[in-house]
Amino acid sequence: MKVGIIGGTGFIGTGMALRLSQNHEVIMGSRKKEKATVSCDACCLTLKELDIPFNLTSSTNQGVVDDSDIIIFSIPAEMLSVTVDSLTGLEGKIVVSLMNPMERGDYFRYAPPEEGSAAQQLQKMLPDSTVVSAFNNIPAKLWNQMSKILDYTVCVCGDDKDGKQIVMELVNSISELKALDAGPLAVSATVEAITPLLINIAKFNKMRDVGVYFR
Secondary structure, three states, X not given: OEEEEEOOOOHHHHHHHHHHOOOOEEEEEEOOHHHHHHHHHHHHHHHHHOOOOOOEEEEEHHHHHHHOOEEEEOOOHHHXXXXXXXXXXXXXXXXXXXXXXXXXXXXXXXXXXOOOOHHHHHHHHOOOOEEEEOOOOOOHHHXXXXXXXXXXXXXXXXXXXXXXXXXXXXXXXXXXXXXXEEEOHHHHHHHHHHHHXXXXXXXXXXXXXXXXXXX
């Protein structure tokens, strides 16, 4: 599968590029091609040093949309509207949301949009795309630590059966992640809300790499 990452130069985006490019053709995107190129070159160097085969290139965010079959939105939830408004050609594409809208104070609190979840908001913005939520609850810092095995459960939500199955296969191609069908896109609100809970648990109990497992 040809996978593009919107916001591919961010912390999670680069980690996903490192992991996904071992089994898929991956395009890292950014608003500025130069920034994407710098991040892509760094990822390529890391994979070469680890002697890991990869297929990884860079482009603008629009280039990602133009040339990918699956587009992952790896951006802060508050950047969603401006990002979608800057793109064309998402019709008919599978779009993956891993956004978790949160507010930070003395603790982290889930702060969903009026649509119910970030994934549902994205689907409303892109009525002709297949939006699937996935990868929401993986500890962010682990994506870039290539020596670490990712063995978490990934809840996948979506209203399109075929699109959801494709994303589940994508999940299962990364490290030891295990995708589970969590139901329709409406359930994404519950899944997104787990992330601030995990961060709070880690913070108040001085724990690391807190994730979700269903066994």
